[in-house]
Amino acid sequence: MALPKIKYVRAFTATGGGADYHDQTGAHWIDDHIATPMSRYPEYRESRRSFGINVLGTLVVEIEADDGTIGFAVTTGGEPACYIVEKHLARFLEGRNPADYEKIWDQMYFSTQYYGRKGLVVNAISGVDLALWDLLGKLRGEPVHQLLGGPVRDELQFYATGARPDVAKELGFIGGKMPLHHGPAEGLEGLHKNVAMLADMRAKVGDDFWLMYDCWMALDVDYATRLAIACHEHGLKWLEEAISPDDYWGYAELKRNVPKGMLVTTGEHEATRWGFRMLLEMDCCDIIQPDVGWCGGVTELLKISALADAKGKMVVPHGSSVYSYHFVITRHNSPFAEFLMMHPGPTEVVPMFAPQLLGEPVPVNGRIKASQLDKPGFGVELNRDVPLNRPYTH
Ligand SMILES: [Mg+2]
Numbered sequence: 001m002a003l004p005k006i007k008y009v010r011a012f013t014a015t016g017g018g019a020d021y022h023d024q025t026g027a028h029w030i031d032d033h034i035a036t037p038m039s040r041y042p043e044y045r046e047s048r049r050s051f052g053i054n055v056l057g058t059l060v061v062e063i064e065a066d067d068g069t070i071g072f073a074v075t076t077g078g079e080p081a082c083y084i085v086e087k088h089l090a091r092f093l094e095g096r097n098p099a100d101y102e103k104i105w106d107q108m109y110f111s112t113q114y115y116g117r118k119g120l121v122v123n124a125i126s127g128v129d130l131a132l133w134d135l136l137g138k139l140r141g142e143p144v145h146q147l148l149g150g151p152v153r154d155e156l157q158f159y160a161t162g163a164r165p166d167v168a169k170e171l172g173f174i175g176g177k178m179p180l181h182h183g184p185a186e187g188l189e190g191l192h193k194n195v196a197m198l199a200d201m202r203a204k205v206g207d208d209f210w211l212m213y214d215c216w217m218a219l220d221v222d223y224a225t226r227l228a229i230a231c232h233e234h235g236l237k238w239l240e241e242a243i244s245p246d247d248y249w250g251y252a253e254l255k256r257n258v259p260k261g262m263l264v265t266t267g268e269h270e271a272t273r274w275g276f277r278m279l280l281e282m283d284c285c286d287i288i289q290p291d292v293g294w295c296g297g298v299t300e301l302l303k304i305s306a307l308a309d310a311k312g313k314m315v316v317p318h319g320s321s322v323y324s325y326h327f328v329i330t331r332h333n334s335p336f337a338e339f340l341m342m343h344p345g346p347t348e349v350v351p352m353f354a355p356q357l358l359g360e361p362v363p364v365n366g367r368i369k370a371s372q373l374d375k376p377g378f379g380v381e382l383n384r385d386v387p388l389n390r391p392y393t394h
Contacts, residue, residue, distance in 0.1 A: 071135025
């Protein structure tokens with residue numbers, strides 16, 4: 001049966017949380033002296049907003065079909081991504097069949113390859129791809145997870161990312177991942193503080209609760225190795241994104257260096273099957289963590305996930321809310337998922353992309369039932385109370 005064709009593609013920006021979850025105001029654990037590659041400069045050490053982590057804002061892509069059905073998605077990329085979507089990518093969708101996601105993805109990627117390949121351009125491609133899957137689900141009256149083969153489990157199980165794993169444990173999560181606060185520029189004193197914070201949290205949560213550290217690309221191999229060894233006795237489950245995503249050789253070395261039983265994870269700033277092939281073939285990590293809104297969207301994640309599955313590696317997507325939930329529930333090599341605690345404390349569960357989406361499911365007792373995802377497309381709507389700006393048209 002023929003589907004209505006794609007009529008319009010539109011791209012908007014929004015600010016104040018949402019998909020650009022770093023775009024917060026006021027005191028928030030997500031911007032509280034977190035170690036970053038910019039921490040070597042004292043003037044950018046206190047706050048990630050100080051070096052511009054929230055400068056792009058959210059990208060909202062809408063794809064409207066001939067019959068008026070609208071699919072949409074949100075990711076990061078803001079105004080420059082709007083330009084790419086409107087002026088470049090839209091031509092590969094308008095007038096086409098929304099079921100042709102393979103050809104559309106291929107044309108979006110290879111037409112931008114001369115200035116794209118990773119980062120902003122692939123964020124924009126991801127946003128379009130996710131909006132296309134949302135539209136396809138709405139046109140077929142099926143949730144995206146059904147289009148991907150259907151759930152392999154009855155529920156999703158989550159670990160929580162935030163400054164309060166002790167609270168996350170009480171809320172029913174299976175683990176807690178904390179941001180690392182001190183980088184190599186803060187010397188041995190900073191290293192001791194990092195270890196002490198883990199030890200303190202271990203004392204609060206007991207032996208069996210997972211604790212992890214997210215290093216947001218801030219370290220070097222030597223520092224990461226010493227941190228891993230010092231954290232081993234406090235039961236650190238994994239060390240995440242310890243060094244630059246470009247340093248595949250460093251990740252391979254780090255993975256050889258960490259104590260047996262500790263996992264090395266990375267990939268939230270990696271993109272496409274080719275980027276993840278490097279991580280997998282060079283044996284850089286134990287778990288890959290693609291962000292569904294940054295790695296190329298669902299169309300590309302299917303390929304990344306298949307590669308990882310054949311290598312016996314887990315795929316545990318970074319954040320990405322419903323875009324991750326609909327994928328993870330369909331894959332055995334994605335046995336659990338991440339939940340970003342976006343409450344400033346964080347002492348309560350709030351929707352990850354609040355206030356941008358309506359109907360965004362949240363974990364209860366650390367879990368979301370597959371049946372909560374049984375709505376067409378990704379099952380969420382745009383909150384029209386959040387102002388949208390369309391900076392370009394075509
Ligand atoms: Mg991370």
